[in-house]
Amino acid sequence: MTLEGLAGKFSRYVRSPSTRMAAFVGLLSYLSYAYAHNSWSNPALIGVSLFVGVFLPSYAKLSNKAELWANNRFGFVTGGRLGRFIPQYVFNLAVFWVMLTGGALNRAGMASVGGAFGAALVTTLASQGIQYLGVYLFQRGIGDMNRNVLVGLSINLMLTALATAGVPFARDIFLVIGFGFGAILFGVGLMSDLRSQFAPKGGIGIFFGTFNPFHNTHLAMLKRALEERGLDKIIIHPTLVPRLHAEAFRKRQLRVARLDQGFQIYETTDKADVNVDYFPTGRMFLPPETRKALIELAVAEAGIGNRIEVAFMRETYDTNGFQGVIAAIKKAHPGVRLHGLHGTDLGGMFVRQIYDECGWIYPWRILRRDNVSATAIRRGAKGMTSGVVTDVLAQLSANVPVVVAGGRRFRNDNGVLTEGV
Template sequence: MAAIGSNGKTTPAAVRVGKFGRYLRSPSTRMAAFGGLLTYLSYAYAHSSWANPTLICVSIFVGVFLPSYAKLSNKAELWANNRFGFVTAGRLGRFIPQLAFNLVMFWLMLWGGALNQLGMASVGGIAGAALVTTLASQGTQYLGGYLVARGVGDANRNTLVGILVNVTLAALGTAGVPGAREGFFFLGLGLGGSLFLIGLLSDLRSVAAPRGGIGLYFGTFNPFHNTHLSIIQAAIDERGLDKVIIHPVLVPKLHVDAFRKGELRVGHLKDGFQVYEKTDKADSNVDYFPTGNVFLPPETRVALIELALAEAGMADKVEVAVYSETYYAKGFQGVIAEIKRRHPGARLHTLHGTDFGGMLVRQICDECGWIYPWCILRRDKISATAIRRGAKGMTPPVVTDVLAQISQNLPIVSAGGRHFRNDNGVLTEGD
């Protein structure tokens, strides 16, 4: 099979072989294979079913499809978040398909004789085992998300780890092993149940929030557009906010780590935007670009926010805060702590969308104390992705003007009475 065609281009077959090779080298693929082995060993040991063909088939299925299962779980939660805007809805979006999957798996293994019937009966049969397993899985996956918010791992891989922990405890618990069964119930009903309670309290705060205080608006703002302005104004009006503090994402921890490991690189520049690309070292099962792979440098995004707010006459109500050292050391948790230190006793509100980044911000804020969410269900046609692809009419005039100057690679960019040096899209104020 020729890898290169007569025109010098790689053939589709070679591309498929390369993708398959990267899939096999993926840490997530190896982790899933380990998960299949762990499933077999845990259930075979706990239920004395070493030679059971059903267990062997289920374990192989888990080992092959676990990465896809993790991705689908994350997408189901994201869809529910975008559709309804409530944390509880998103967690139910993850819970319901996982419950259905676990019901099928336990039914198959019980039907195939892979499970101890007395042990299963001690945890409520197929329905009880599936319910507790799913709740426990929710809890461990929430802990995985908690770590992602702190720059540890990524959403899909952390979900895999949570599932693997749950597999072992579920195997021992459904066999009725003393201590393991109680731990199984605690992890499911305790941790998983607490997770839903935390989400419900967050949803209640979002609909019963008092007026007044400071709004926190975190996001990439890549670039700042008309909807951002309208969201700020609506939040000020509806919640009676004294002011809003904007702190943009600088460089996400996921990307910092991936660049350091050589998994990502800046492939090229397009109209002043940096286009990130995966290298051959990248993990094929990791979603490096949940919000896209085209970015304005953080210095430029900050300048655009400041210019747009000044043009809209909102600079007196909105503060653009950039605590670089705090952000890179402690993430938005540290930023929130710094804002609390600077504004002691102030009531805080979180402005956020229902996309991946917005709900991640919501989770971070929920973990940082009694902060009132202000959720934005995006129903307009304005899209940062479309803007990065060249769409017009979606940004404030000054942002449109600056982006046009950057796209021409002008050495000096002037707007709003300010002047910036332009170094391949990186704006630095000064003539």
């Protein structure tokens, strides 16, 4: 890479909101502990604060990967949250140990909250709870996700500094918030896992996801869930434009670069945050209207179309996301038991979190072990989609003006399928 390229990369890193947030947290960490423990010139505190200020974004990515691994390995919410909790606890324990050994902390104050082990436990529980709360509020259109998390973490950080210094009211609030968040976070996860294992039969299934494109594992999940849970029907609703992407498009951090074989190819702009993964499930997207048509065609070909309803609530989704879609389904089917289908990949567990937030929904999950992947299909893998989906994708790749499949005709406008030609 040229010197100019390195300079541009460094400039984007410095301008990154995540980089600035990390620097702010590092500075706030120093000021909070220096004030509470009167350790303004302590080398251990200065070193820890600098480390946090530089490496916080990388640490956050590692925490996300640990949670994703645990989700895929075990398929339980509790497992995923433990997967995130354990490395965060180890990190916080190391930080407190370094500062305590280096003389940056008041030993009597630390003893009052259980020493390094107790302080790390409580602050990790509070930190995890605050992060989930920040994301929860963002998903409901309240605030910016990074700003929500930053405000919460800042409050937690200052409170921890005062509590570990032995300030009575701060110590009491610190313990209540930490254990309270811990009880809610892991309690909700445990109740969700129990509902998934001991769910009664009967009712309606709901199945959300990108379905980009709809593949054989999706079909297998529908058939198994209908049988195992004795469902009357399953309502599928594809993701339209995820809130993360919608916000990024609004801020001009993302753009559609080109069309490739019917897929819209997203790319980041110079305004994008270099520390944010905008494409956790890939950067190639079929338009929502096309994904809806593929689902309808696939379930009809599989002979289960009479028990599958493909919903497309654009206004509701754009305004309130899948939470709004669930509310609309509950209103249309009052008192009916709902079962939420999902996989254990990143998107599947994200949907599971939405199910848990929206009331007493019984999760039905499948561990992904068959190597069927929408990502692989987008890269050209064959044999992973039903015959009709394979046929439509081939026609989209050829960019024919009219797509004919399953006895239906669609106008093809740069990958957007509209029926009624």
